[in-house]
Amino acid sequence: MNYDIIVIGAGITGLSSAYHLKKRNPDAKILVVDKAGTYSQGNTAKSAAAFRDFFSLRENQIMAQASIAFYKNLQDKQGIDIGMKFCGYLFLFDHEKDEKFVSKYPNSRIITEDLSSIFNVNIDSETRKIMNIDSIKTAILDSNAGIIEPDLLSKYFFDQITSMGVDVRFNTHVKRLGLEPDVSLDYPGEPFNWQKSSIKYIETDREKIYGDFFILCTDVWTTALLDPVGIDSHLRPKKRMIFQVTSPGIREIINKNIFNDSGVFPFTIFPTGVYARPYPSAGAFWTSLADDINRDFSFTEHPEPEPEFYSYNIKPIFDAYFPAFQNSKITSSWAGYYSYNTIDFMPYIFNALNMVIVSGTTGGGIMKGDSIGRIVAARYKNEAYTTLYNGEKIENTYDGYYRTTKIEDMIL
Amino acid sequence: MNYDIIVIGAGITGLSSAYHLKKRNPDAKILVVDKAGTYSQGNTAKSAAAFRDFFSLRENQIMAQASIAFYKNLQDKQGIDIGMKFCGYLFLFDHEKDEKFVSKYPNSRIITEDLSSIFNVNIDSETRKIMNIDSIKTAILDSNAGIIEPDLLSKYFFDQITSMGVDVRFNTHVKRLGLEPDVSLDYPGEPFNWQKSSIKYIETDREKIYGDFFILCTDVWTTALLDPVGIDSHLRPKKRMIFQVTSPGIREIINKNIFNDSGVFPFTIFPTGVYARPYPSAGAFWTSLADDINRDFSFTEHPEPEPEFYSYNIKPIFDAYFPAFQNSKITSSWAGYYSYNTIDFMPYIFNALNMVIVSGTTGGGIMKGDSIGRIVAARYKNEAYTTLYNGEKIENTYDGYYRTTKIEDMIL
Known part of the structure; x- marks a missing residue:
């Protein structure tokens, strides 16, 4: 044969x-x-089982846009449920990222609504100094984005x-x-x-x-x-850990319509790269962080999530920006790899x-x-x-x- | 401190x-x-302790040209002997490489002299079939090239x-x-x-x-x-082995002036990538081959040369193209690494x-x-x-x- x-x-x-x-x-x-x-x-x-078309390189944009269109057609026209929800990606930029990115994406939708009922947009000077984080200057929405069931x-x-x-x-x-x-x-x-x-x-x-x-x-x-x-x-392989987190505040907002009517809170990216992917069926977020520096390229067959990575690298960001995470706890976690083209x-x-x-x-x-x-x-x-x-x-x-x-x- | x-x-x-x-x-x-x-x-x-300015990318060309000019000035004007000999690089192209490369280098010097007193330029059909090698179609000389003592x-x-x-x-x-x-x-x-x-x-x-x-x-x-x-x-590291080879025929030609008056036989590259770098003080060539396929990227602190690599991958090429290698023997060998940007x-x-x-x-x-x-x-x-x-x-x-x-x- x-x-x-x-x-x-x-x-x-x-x-x-x-x-x-x-x-x-x-x-x-x-x-x-x-x-x-x-x-x-x-x-x-x-x-993280999500999709977006917000990329800086044309090839990445059109590869994503074409695939999203194909998937959308499957679900909407052919009636094949693949769990797509167009909840959008909400990018929260501090002053530095605002300068770096907003001018590059002239067609992106800048959110003008007040976000202070959802996020702490102003970071006090003590936290700014200790944590090297900054207040949120701009929020950008990618609407052709959301979650999917792989x-x-x-x-x-x-x-x-x-x-x-x-x-x-x-x-x-x-x-x-x-x-x-x-x-x-x-x-x-x-x-x-x-x-x-x-x-x-x-x-x-x-x-x-x-x-x-x-x-x-x-x-x-x-x-x-x-x-x-x-x-x-x-x-180059880079470990990716995902922590499923819930709290009373998360359960309250996870099915809110924010800037769209998908019934799912947007996939939200915070200034340091920490992100929260909605997982509405469990009233939770999947949280993660692509940590470039200080994360080695080692590879093992069965990588394990590290709770202290969540505690020290991810949680402080939610504590600073996202009140819904008050009294939150990890209910599940797993680890895999990014296949990085560096x-x-x-x-x-x-x-x-x-x-x-x-x-x-x-x-x-x-x-x-x-x-x-x-x-x-x-x-x-x-x-x-x-x-x-x-x-x-x-x-x-x-x-x-x-x-x-x-x-x-x-x-x- | x-x-x-x-x-x-x-x-x-x-x-x-x-x-x-x-x-x-x-x-x-x-x-x-x-x-x-x-x-x-x-x-x-x-x-291989050699230099050339024959590259396809402008950046590689000018990085080499500028360095060669700096080194030449050291030796010629400042009287600092760094062992530079402008013996040239002689590229022997078969039909396939001729098509691929000659048109890309319109300024390169195509050798019109008959090389058949030095090389077997015509490969018989049996060898062509078994070894997948071809007759020499073109020879190109890079004159701004030669050997140096690192x-x-x-x-x-x-x-x-x-x-x-x-x-x-x-x-x-x-x-x-x-x-x-x-x-x-x-x-x-x-x-x-x-x-x-x-x-x-x-x-x-x-x-x-x-x-x-x-x-x-x-x-x-x-x-x-x-x-x-x-x-x-x-x-990515790739092992590089160099085999120093001598023979009566090599000793006879190694100090010949071929296309220049350096008193050293040119650094010669054969169609499969096998090359012979003149080492005149020992009446020898350093021979090697950058073997892309079937050579892994593994890395060890003290790599060893493999005599069978010479016997099976390098020597057959000299047997086919370069009569001076008749009755040749390896007198020294060593191994190191290329630092490949792939x-x-x-x-x-x-x-x-x-x-x-x-x-x-x-x-x-x-x-x-x-x-x-x-x-x-x-x-x-x-x-x-x-x-x-x-x-x-x-x-x-x-x-x-x-x-x-x-x-x-x-x-x-």
């Missing part, structure tokens, strides 16, 4: 890739493998691919990519540098599975597969050998998931650009990079 | 950085630390900085960067995300050394220092916190060494651009990146 395409990883990007590959190549024999017992058990399940979205893609005839094997852990010469001389140590070689198979904990082309949607596990063949995954913080989708690699989704794998699948399908066919769901186009240029970076050719 | 600037690493980029920093800031208290007993004992000592160049910079009053501590291994809040509350686990923090000291195997600003010229060891504070080094293969010099980090020199640390030192000095002063020795300018823009990549601002 030899597959035309093997997709490794059945998270949201793997499912979306298999979906768009099969739609565009109906006769292709496609296999999806995943080490878990079912789909979307990795970081898809551990994310398991329902994954189920849609999964049902689609299986009904189209894509094979799926769960509980199948890919250990190694089989790099072999096209013409073997049966010498030890092949492939040699002067041989033309490509990936011929994947070695799993069960068997070798042969294929002509491979799609890696393996998130932070990509590095372990690519390192041995000498290809940089262009991602170059420009866009998904890093590239061709290498007979592979397309989806890497560095940087917290955007779900909200850009449909677009990523389309990019994979276009790259599989060596097309110059990808047309997204909303008709926008993204170039697939530069030896596998779709950004503007030039690449040095003359390396010895 | 608190230094104004601490430079970590006394290889060529560290020495050049200290030199240009001290020249531009004569009153600054500057310290250079290195774990070795003297300067340039890391990959500076293990490189220890002599390092000695020049070292003598200069010590005479200018830069402190140097050898046998001092930096274990950790001391990231601390500017205003400490003496809580455990500081710095917290909401605190303003910066590097206050380096922790060495001897003591803590305090400084206001830090320059990391730590090559492949950079990752171990930056990872714990959550900053990507933007480099994004665009340019040196990656960036500011982060109160640091400038020199990373990803990608095999060009020596030939671009003087320019790199000037970039560091300009970045220390937050200047918008660096003026190189030859008057060319390089921008220091984009939050620490001097390339054209845009960076996503809106990461949660």
Whole structure:
């Protein structure tokens, strides 16, 4: 058995890739493998499960906008409930962020309503000094944003691919990519540098599975597969912890209509980067923080949330800005990883050998998931650009990079 | 004792950085630390020790051209012997590389002389098929290129900085960067995300050394220092092995004037990337190969050369193209690392916190060494651009990146 395409990883990007590959190549024999017992058990399940289109880079914007439009169509027109609520993203900027960001987003909606009944917008001078935080200067609303249920979205893609005839094997852990010469001389140590070689198979904990082309949607596990063949995954893992927090005040506001009629409090981002994602069914917020400095890039298979991280890095911010968190307590917590592309913080989708690699989704794998699948399908066919769901186009240029970076050719 | 600037690493980029920093800031208290007993004992000592200005990216070209001009002035005008020989780089292109490269370098000198007395330019069909190699279609000469002695160049910079009053501590291994809040509350686990923090000291195997600003010229060891504070080094280590090879045929040609009067055979690059760097004093070539595919990114403190890598990946290329290697034998070999920037293969010099980090020199640390030192000095002063020795300018823009990549601002 030899597959035309093997997709490794059945998270949201793997499912979306298999979906768009099969739609565009109906006769292709496609296999999806995943080490878990079912789909979307990795970081898809551990994310903040939200979407927005507020990005500074055009490519990030349109990847998100097109995917959001596709998802919205699923839910509104096709009647498939994927738990989308357009509760919006509310960015609270202090003076420094106001200067840095507001001028860059001339089309963003600046909130003119008084927010002081919800937030402490003025921080006293003592707190400002000790905590290096500042009063809230501006609030910006991204309305094309909200929350989503990744398991329902994954189920849609999964049902689609299986009904189209894509094979799926769960509980199948890919250990190694089989790099072999096209013409073997049966010498030890092949492939040699002067041989033309490509990936011929994947070695799993069960068997070798042969294929002509491979799609890696393996998130932070990509590095372990690519390192041995000498290809940089262009991602760095960064631990992401989410703490589910509730309080009487949170239960009171969580279903309020703020700037929209979704019946859900907006996903709110505080000046230091701490954010509160509404989880209305539990009367709670999921709270988190992408801590850039002082958070290492180490990676373990089963990361644990650190309560003291919440106590010292997140809670003081709510104490300062968000009275609803008074007397709050953590009711649940979990940890996963961001797949950081630290170059420009866009998904890093590239061709290498007979592979397309989806890497560095940087917290955007779900909200850009449909677009990523389309990019994979276009790259599989060596097309110059990808047309997204909303008709926008993204170039697939530069030896596998779709950004503007030039690449040095003359390396010895 | 608190230094104004601490430079970590006394290889060529560290020495050049200290030199240009001290020249531009004569009153600054500057310290250079290195774990070795003297300067340039890391990959500076293990490189191919050569220079060229044949690059596809303008920034790489001018960084090399300016440094070569500076070095040439040292040797020719100031009488400081740094072992420069302008023997040239001879690129041998097969049909595929001819198509890919020759049109990109309209100013390069195409060799019209018959090379068949030196090389096998025609590969028979059997070898072409088995080895996936091709006949030589074109030869291109980079004349502003050749070999250099890094220890002599390092000695020049070292003598200069010590005479200018830069402190140097050898046998001092930096274990950790001391990231601390500017205003400490003496809580455990500081710095917290909401605190303003910066590097206050380096922790060495001897003591803590305090400084206001830090320059990391730590090559492949950079990752171990930056990872714990959550900053990507933007480099991947790739093992580089060099095999010194001699033969009667090599001894016969090594001092021949080919296309120049340097008295040294050109540094020659064969179609698969295998290269031969002349080492005339031993009647030998240093041979190597930057093997991209099938060479992992693993890193060990004391890498060893692998004789079978020479036998299977390098030697067959000489057997096919270079008759002088008949009856050749390895007389010496060693291994070190490339500090690969896998994004665009340019040196990656960036500011982060109160640091400038020199990373990803990608095999060009020596030939671009003087320019790199000037970039560091300009970045220390937050200047918008660096003026190189030859008057060319390089921008220091984009939050620490001097390339054209845009960076996503809106990461949660």
